[in-house]
Amino acid sequence: MADSPDAPSSEHVQPREITYCGFCSLPPEYCEFGPTLEKCKQWLSKHDKVTYAILYNTLEDHLAAATLGEDKPEEDKKKAKEAAKIEKQMQKKMQSKVLIKRIERTKRKCVTSVFGLENFDVDLKKAAKLFANKFACGSSVTKNNQGNDEIVVQGDVSDEIFDLILEHWPIVPEDNIDLIEDKKKGK
Amino acid sequence: MFKKFSVKEDVTGHTQVKSSVQRAIRAKILEQYKEGIEGIIDDVMPKKTPLILMRCHEHINLIVMNNEVLFFNHFDGPYFPTLRLLHKYPNMLPRLQVDRGAIKFVMAGANIMCPGLTSKGARMDVSVPADSVVAITAEGKHEILAVGTTKMSTDDIKRINKNIGVETAHYLNDCLWKTVVDI
Numbered sequence: 001m002a003d004s005p006d007a008p009s010s011e012h013v014q015p016r017e018i019t020y021c022g023f024c025s026l027p028p029e030y031c032e033f034g035p036t037l038e039k040c041k042q043w044l045s046k047h048d049k050v051t052y053a054i055l056y057n058t059l060e061d062h063l064a065a066a067t068l069g070e071d072k073p074e075e076d077k078k079k080a081k082e083a084a085k086i087e088k089q090m091q092k093k094m095q096s097k098v099l100i101k102r103i104e105r106t107k108r109k110c111v112t113s114v115f116g117l118e119n120f121d122v123d124l125k126k127a128a129k130l131f132a133n134k135f136a137c138g139s140s141v142t143k144n145n146q147g148n149d150e151i152v153v154q155g156d157v158s159d160e161i162f163d164l165i166l167e168h169w170p171i172v173p174e175d176n177i178d179l180i181e182d183k184k185k186g187k
Numbered sequence: 188m189f190k191k192f193s194v195k196e197d198v199t200g201h202t203q204v205k206s207s208v209q210r211a212i213r214a215k216i217l218e219q220y221k222e223g224i225e226g227i228i229d230d231v232m233p234k235k236t237p238l239i240l241m242r243c244h245e246h247i248n249l250i251v252m253n254n255e256v257l258f259f260n261h262f263d264g265p266y267f268p269t270l271r272l273l274h275k276y277p278n279m280l281p282r283l284q285v286d287r288g289a290i291k292f293v294m295a296g297a298n299i300m301c302p303g304l305t306s307k308g309a310r311m312d313v314s315v316p317a318d319s320v321v322a323i324t325a326e327g328k329h330e331i332l333a334v335g336t337t338k339m340s341t342d343d344i345k346r347i348n349k350n351i352g353v354e355t356a357h358y359l360n361d362c363l364w365k366t367v368v369d370i
Binding site: 013015016018024025027029030123126 | 275276277291329330359364
């Protein structure tokens with residue numbers, strides 16, 4: 001990380017290993033220009049103590065020096081705003097629900113629709129394929145009347161899907177998954 | 188170029204290209220970067236690995252291999268390596284260094300103006316002609332910050348010291364940087 005790039009050798013060049021910040025995905029030295037410096041610092045101090053020490057001990061002085069000169073207050077405000085925005089988005093993400101709905105088709109047949117998975121960065125197509133494989137049934141991504149994507153799985157597999165989601169995408173909190181049963185005379 | 192970009196909306200289609208096309212792309216990249224890439228091309232783009240071309244809006248093509256975006260180009264212009272690739276092989280491109288004050292603007296997508304390349308913290312150790320692909324580093328940083336094309340030669344940048352020096356094509360934390368390709 002901290003080594004400066006070497007001169008090109010004529011021999012076989014190995015790719016450099018580089019760690020990116022786990023929080024904002026930038027190379028750690030650029031975290032200070034991202035909106036979430038505080039969070040990045042926390043992450044780095046946990047995961048890569050050496051880099052942390054190198055970066056932020058010297059950086060603190062730098063920042064202090066830079067603060068004196070320019071229009072910093074305004075900048076800080078801007079950054080704080082942006083950070084708050086990201087925070088809010090995260091919160092929203094964590095609050096969004098995944099709905100598993102059992103919809104009656106004909107007398108004894110029904111389909112299960114899963115809505116809201118995309119909020120957790122799940123690739124819907126992949127998920128649909130997974131469901132299809134797992135339950136040996138038809139499963140597809142369709143647009144519902146609101147124009148949002150949802151996965152429709154043929155057959156009543158709501159409980160199984162519930163478990164499968166928990167198992168497969170641990171970032172989805174259990175409390176956020178709702179099971180709903182559509183009433184027969186609903187439509 | 189990638190200030191606004193999302194795979195879902197902006198990619199019109201992706202195809203696994205024929206091996207002849209793959210060879211052509213490879214040859215073009217080799218020709219473009221000559222010394223910079225000769226030793227590493229086999230690591231970057233193994234001959235046998237299938238190559239996927241993603242066509243996007245506004246004539247942008249992404250070259251994807253093993254679910255990693257390696258290069259992109261506009262229309263049939265030069266191929267730019269992505270930053271993730273450049274971080275692995277930083278010696279691929281000639282590097283220009285901007286001063287510290289420029290970093291935040293570059294990371295917001297601004298083009299690089301000449302004064303940012305000629306001031307005290309900046310460095311231009313190599314001389315490159317106009318319209319060549321360069322990597323941008325920054326004062327006090329080791330990693331590459333952006334990729335772009337020079338609008339004028341480095342000599343002109345020093346002499347004129349005004350207007351846009353390097354047109355930024357791809358920078359840290361833009362939408363291409365955040366793009367995760369999963370085919």
